[in-house]
Amino acid sequence: MQNFRVIPSLLISNKGLVKGAQFNARRYVGDPINAVKIFNEKEVDELILLDIGANSPGGTIDFKMIEDIVSEAFIPIAYGGGVSSLHDMHELFRLGVEKVVLNSVLVDKPELIREAAEVFGSQAVSISIDVRKSRVFGQRVHTHSGTRPSKGKVASLVERFSELGAGEFIVGDIALEGQRTGYDLQLIRDICAVTDRPVVAAHGAGSLEHMRLARDAGASAATAGSIFVFHGKHDAVLITYPGYGRIQEVLGAV
Amino acid sequence: MKAIVIDYGLGNVQSVANMLRRTAATTAISADTQLIYEADLVVLPGVGAFDSGMKKLARAGLDEALRERAKMGKAVLGICLGMQLLFDCSEEGREKGLGLIPGDVRKLSVGDGSKSYPIPHMGWSEVVPSAESKLYHPGQNHRFYFVHSYHACCADESYVDATANYGVDFTCGVRKNLIFGVQFHPEKSHRFGLSFFNEVILQCKTFG
Numbered sequence: 001m002q003n004f005r006v007i008p009s010l011l012i013s014n015k016g017l018v019k020g021a022q023f024n025a026r027r028y029v030g031d032p033i034n035a036v037k038i039f040n041e042k043e044v045d046e047l048i049l050l051d052i053g054a055n056s057p058g059g060t061i062d063f064k065m066i067e068d069i070v071s072e073a074f075i076p077i078a079y080g081g082g083v084s085s086l087h088d089m090h091e092l093f094r095l096g097v098e099k100v101v102l103n104s105v106l107v108d109k110p111e112l113i114r115e116a117a118e119v120f121g122s123q124a125v126s127i128s129i130d131v132r133k134s135r136v137f138g139q140r141v142h143t144h145s146g147t148r149p150s151k152g153k154v155a156s157l158v159e160r161f162s163e164l165g166a167g168e169f170i171v172g173d174i175a176l177e178g179q180r181t182g183y184d185l186q187l188i189r190d191i192c193a194v195t196d197r198p199v200v201a202a203h204g205a206g207s208l209e210h211m212r213l214a215r216d217a218g219a220s221a222a223t224a225g226s227i228f229v230f231h232g233k234h235d236a237v238l239i240t241y242p243g244y245g246r247i248q249e250v251l252g253a254v
Numbered sequence: 255m256k257a258i259v260i261d262y263g264l265g266n267v268q269s270v271a272n273m274l275r276r277t278a279a280t281t282a283i284s285a286d287t288q289l290i291y292e293a294d295l296v297v298l299p300g301v302g303a304f305d306s307g308m309k310k311l312a313r314a315g316l317d318e319a320l321r322e323r324a325k326m327g328k329a330v331l332g333i334c335l336g337m338q339l340l341f342d343c344s345e346e347g348r349e350k351g352l353g354l355i356p357g358d359v360r361k362l363s364v365g366d367g368s369k370s371y372p373i374p375h376m377g378w379s380e381v382v383p384s385a386e387s388k389l390y391h392p393g394q395n396h397r398f399y400f401v402h403s404y405h406a407c408c409a410d411e412s413y414v415d416a417t418a419n420y421g422v423d424f425t426c427g428v429r430k431n432l433i434f435g436v437q438f439h440p441e442k443s444h445r446f447g448l449s450f451f452n453e454v455i456l457q458c459k460t461f462g
Contacts, residue, residue, distance in 0.1 A: 002420065005377045043444050045378055046399075071272050074444045076399050093301055096269030098401060098442065120302045121335075123374035123401045167374055198372045220372055244397075 004251045005221035006211060007200065008039055008228040008241065009048035012081070015065055018052075019229055021178030023130075023146035026052075029229055029237045032065070037072045039228075042241040044075055048101065048170070048223055050128075051081030052145050055104060061088055063095065070096040078126055084109070089116055093124065101170065103128040104143040107150055110164060117165030125167045126200075129158060131187060132174045139187075146174045154187075155194045162195040169195060170223065172203030178226050180206030185217040192218030208242060208250040215251060255279045255455060258293040260336075262310045265299035266441070270333065273441040277451050287319040295458045296323065299441075300335030304359065304404075305347035307335050317352060324354045329432035329458040337428065337435030338406060346404050355430050356409035362402065364421035371421040374403040379418045381426055381438065387415045389427065389434070389453040396446050398438035400426070405437055432461060 011018050012032050020026040032049070039047055049069065054061050061082045070077055079092055080101025089100050102125065105112055116125045131154055132142045140149040141157050150157065158169060171191050173184035183201040192199050198221065201214035205224035214222045231238035242250075257279035259271045267283050274281040279295065290296050298320070300307050311317045323330055332340045341351045344359035351359070364371040378397045383390040390396050398418075405424040408414050415434070416427030426437040434454055440447035 002371055003378050040444065067268070070269065074269075074273055074442060074447060076401070076439070076442045093266055094268060096266045096272065096441075098266070098301075098439075118303065119306060121374075121403070123376060123403060124301060168376065196372055198374070198376055221377070 002220070004211070004215050004247075005045040005200075006208070006242070006247055006251070007046045007048055007221055007223040008044055009050065009202070009223040009225050010035060011225065012049060012051040012065075013053045015062065019178065019225055023174050023177055033069055033072060035229075035239055036069050038239045039241060040073050040075055042239075043244065044241050046076040046078065046221075047073065048078045048080070050101065051079075054082030055080075055145050061092075063091060066092065066097065067095045080126075080128060085112070086115055086119060089120060089124070093120060099124050099126045099167070101126045101128050103130070104148075106161070107143050107148065110160065113161055113164035113166050117167070122165040122167040125165065126170055127161050127166045127168070128170045128202075129154065129191065130172060130174050130203075131184070142174060155190060158191055159194050162197055166197055168198040168200060168220070170200040170202050172201065174203065176204030179204050180226055182206060182210040183214045183217075183222070185213055188214055188217040188219050208247065212250055255295070255459060256293045257281045257295040257297060257455075258290055259283045259297045259299060260290060260316060261285045262307075262314055262316055264307055264310055265301045265334075265336065267299055269441045270297055270299045273447060273451060276448055277455055279455055285314050285316065287315050290316065290319045291323060294462055295329045295331065295455065296320070298330060298332045298336035298339065300333065300339065302335055303346060304335065304338060304344040304351070305349045307339050308347070308349035308351065311339065311352075320352055321354070324433055327431060329454075329462055330354065330434065331454055332435040333441070334402060334437060334439060337437055338404060340428070340433060340435045341406055344404060354433050355406075355413055355428055355435065357407050357413070359404050359406050362405050362420065362424065374401060375420045376401050378443075379420065379438075381416045381418050383416045383427070384414055387427070387429070388457055389415065389429075389450060391449065398426075398436075398440065398443040398446055398450075400438045402437055406435065432458060
């Protein structure tokens with residue numbers, strides 16, 4: 001029996017929890033430690049923490065903040081943002097992070113996937129595949145918080161990263177972030193066709209139904225921000241998470 | 255009741271200690287062989303590859319300390335890679351394991367190679383305790399978080415304490431006297447994990 005994972009993802013910037021749309025227009029929504037505490041009480045399947053500040057030029061990993069966050073969480077945590085060496089990973093795993101999310105570092109150092117998988121096991125290495133589409137360049141993986149296009153086809157990058165030992169792929173279309181109109185299902189199908197690693201659908205969820213569609217497209221998990229952080233017509237900040245029963249109802253074990 | 259989380263450079267020692275601190279056990283993180291030998295319960299966590307785990311244990315003399323504990327009937331709990339290291343050997347590597355529970359560790363393989371069961375197995379699964387298990391409250395469902403590509407195979411069925419299913423049934427909990435091992439991560443399985451640690455501690459108090 002395989003249980004589909006429903007994963008809130010939290011964006012952090014300057015120690016604050018933010019929420020964005022299309023990798024832009026970021027809005028402060030609260031204190032990350034408090035948010036993690038609430039998600040922990042709601043018994044979420046996993047959490048993804050992405051520090052976009054650590055990912056920007058000159059940014060560094062805020063180990064103290066991560067330690068404070070992780071000590072509140074008795075749930076699995078993936079961390080991304082500024083992770084660029086085995087030393088970083090070693091420190092993160094020691095603090096209690098389960099997985100690192102790699103993205104920007106892969107432009108110059110794809111070999112880091114292999115090295116990390118050898119030392120920590122591939123299950124600890126998640127790769128974030130943020131895709132931007134353009135009429136001129138077609139689909140391109142973007143790094144550095146969506147600002148830098150990489151060379152090569154999306155599928156061939158995923159194949160290469162799989163061979164190097166990636167443990168899972170977090171996949172989404174940047175243009176859909178915060179839109180709540182559903183995931184890019186074709187993109188999920190395309191990625192699932194070239195890798196046997198778990199694929200996590202990202203960007204665009206508006207409901208659990210959207211997650212069910214992602215599952216049917218081949219994803220093993222889905223992540224979302226807005227639907228867990230905003231509530232009601234006026235987007236009041238309210239952290240929610242459907243209970244295990246509700247998730248089973250829509251996304252029951254397959 | 256003193257618990258030590260073994261710090262041998264692999265694994266999420268902090269998370270395990272954080273969770274143990276919510277139990278009745280006094281918890282410390284250490285690589286000191288003397289402390290490890292004397293504690294009421296030692297927890298061997300671990301994330302990573304089998305060989306690198308065994309080498310790190312051996313380098314710090316911890317393999318001998320653990321074998322010595324086992325000889326004296328003292329409690330050890332292995333988690334994830336820590337559980338795999340309790341066995342004789344693994345398909346993942348060439349090093350010999352601790353040999354505290356007879357059996358070996360094999361690659362998780364889902365019968366039909368079906369796409370719906372990608373490896374590594376990552377996520378929550380229900381755990382089915384064996385009839386004799388004392389580590390799970392009876393009459394309830396028990397969900398735990400798994401992240402792994404390998405699983406243990408006991409040479410003797412009687413050491414199987416729990417199983418789970420991922421396309422195939424596999425052993426996810428083992429026990430031989432006070433040597434315990436689980437493939438899942440109780441420290442990351444919120445209330446189910448806390449309850450599990452409490453039951454292990456109760457066993458240590460009763461039989462230790």
